[in-house]
Amino acid sequence: MIGDVMAVVNGWIENFGLLSEAWRVGIVVFALVFGTATVAYIASHIIGALERKFSQTKNLWDDALLHAARKPVVAFVWLQGVYWAAEVAHRYSDAEVFKVNDSLLQLGFVFVLVWVVLRLIKEAEGILVSPLKMKQPMDYTTVNAVSKLSRAVVIITAVLIAMQSLGYSISGVLAFGGVGGIAVGFAAKDLLANFFGGFIIHLDRPFKVGDWVRSPDRNIEGTVEHIGWRLTTIRTFDKRPLYVPNAAFTTIAVENPSRMTNRRIYETIGIRYADVGQMACIVDDIKTMLKQHEEIDSDQTLIVNFLAFNASSLDIMVYTFTKTTQWVPFHEVKQDVLLKISDIIEGYGAEVAFPTRTLHLPGGVRLSGSQSDESSDKHAEASSGKNAEKSQNRQTTGDVEDSGDSE
Template sequence: MSQNADPKQDFLDAELISQASQALNAETWVIQVFVVLLATGIINIIQARILRRLHDVANRTKTPWDEALIYSVQRPLTLILWVLGISFSCRIIGEETGTTLFQAVPAIRDVLIIALIAMTLTRLIKRAEYNLIQSKQAQGKSFDKTTLEAVTKLLRLTVFITSGLVALQTLGFSVSGVLAFGGIGGMAVGFAAKDMLANFFGGLTIYLDRPFTEGDWIRSPDRNIEGVVERIGWRQTVIRTFDKRPLYVPNASFSSIAVENPSRMHNRRIYETLGIRYDDADKMREITEEVRYMLRSHPEIDTNQTLIVNFNQFASSSLDFFIYCFTKTTDWVTYHQIKEDVLLKVMDIILQKGAECAFPTSTIYLSQNNPEDPAFDPSALAGGSGAVSHSLSERQAPTPGSSVDSGSR
């Protein structure tokens, strides 16, 4: 028995098959995207554990570079894996849906990878700098921190410029055209920002010439600048004054002023002038010889430097001698303690020799009431007070038994 086929039933069967096929295809690419993202997450977990263990091992070594390398790739590597996983998933979705939006994914992926590689290099440079500083400080070794910071800043700047040019070339821009435009634009920017460029090159000069480094005490006789250098930047230098105020000095200023760096002195100088009375003139030689011997035997005085103790002046109220020597220390507080000890010992020597330190005095000569004396005052006798006239002129010769000399003290 033959049966006639139902056209309506055939159409429904074909429609069901088509919908089932589309649903199956949709489920296939969704599963593919899910598998890619799941695999990306699993790979990230595995690499994070491996790098964590390697980081622990690197921390126990004395080399600062292996720890810096592992530290620098930890975060960027995770991001790079996710960028690759997401971009691959977007490509699957774009091929299945035909959406033109996903055509820009490869270029975006390449730019992100370039940026993450640049991030890795900058983290490596910064971490290596930190580890090197910590290593030198732990070993107690001296190093030029300013030069190290200058080199690392230049390296980071080089990485930034290079990665930017590579990213532009990846996006389809001509690097030669960009450089040509940058040359013309650089001239215009240079004229507009000449002060900023002057500060930049001033900072570069500081890094190269190294007249001072961070932590140095500097001062300028040309400007009201004195304090401790806290930070040397590309545009300005931060100085902490002795009243604890921050002073921001543009780097270009250091190209036109003289800078004194007392932190690099080898010794500190003691230069004092002392005076004894004129009555103690016969003791001057003994005092200077004793003070000279005391300084040469003092444990904190550098005898390899200039040491002078000499009588050098007939002052108005004293006989002056000066002390000129250098301490071994350059520490400010210790220097003043040594200077105090030296001056106290000098004072003891003066007293031991029977002399006294001088201070400004004046001498007064008194004259008797002689009618023939030009300084005679009849009104004083008329008053019956028995008062005597006096002259303050030191040029008048005193009569025997009538002069009062306070001496030089």
């Protein structure tokens, strides 16, 4: 249709006999490109105005749709305009490049449509996980997995449609994929194992992005940063990235401390054997203190008991749980609890025991160190006696000289 219109315009210009055929075609092509740019500019501003207007409403999906369609619509206008210009040029030219106009238009339309859908998926992902836009935002890991799967489906479908547009048989491609898939499966079994491992992680959700995980079977511990289809990125506590293939999570045990309900305080405190008379009172006061502590969860197991006669202490077991699960506040609570236990022990005149040893010797046995000490004492006394005599002699001599001088 556009070719017929341009032919009429070209014939009208030709009747005036003003320009050659090349100039007339150039003017028509320029007019088409200029008109395309004008329409694209107007379309972009119209969609922008609609975005600003619909942003004032409570419905978020119309904003997402307009934002996703804005650039692809402009691209579609340019695609159609360039196609019309190429059709006009093809009418007056036998160049081989213009013979693929229809195929390029079909591929361009598929590309624009896929672009819209992919942008819409991205906008939907941002809305579903945002606490500012949703009252109950969905889990990021789940939404991210569905988003990736949706993108893969859209891209695969677009590739098949594009191949069909180029004249390839989809049934042949699928048959080749079925036969070649077996060989590829054997060659890339580890890659497929990681892919299905990632699928299991997204399905079972043993952890999500931001969780602290550790494995007793492997040297794995840190915060999950990203869950991909091939591997999972974990940031260890020394700030190093750890890349774990997803297949590993199907064969190892994984702990998720981020989902703990409480943190445990489990300590053994010993007092001296001399303080055995205060043991019962100390135990009762520690138990009362823990029950009244604001940061201790009294609904969980709480044990304070005299545990055992140890080598140099009477041991008290303290077993309780804090309300907080945060690492730093937990240690602050634990410090407060231990200091209060220390105050209770001191309040009864008792002391916290430390390793001691008493050595009993039979009568008449003296240590070599004691004999050495006695010898040293005797030597010191003899030396001091000699020094005293020398001092006395010097004093007498001085007296005699003084008396001689006076005479």
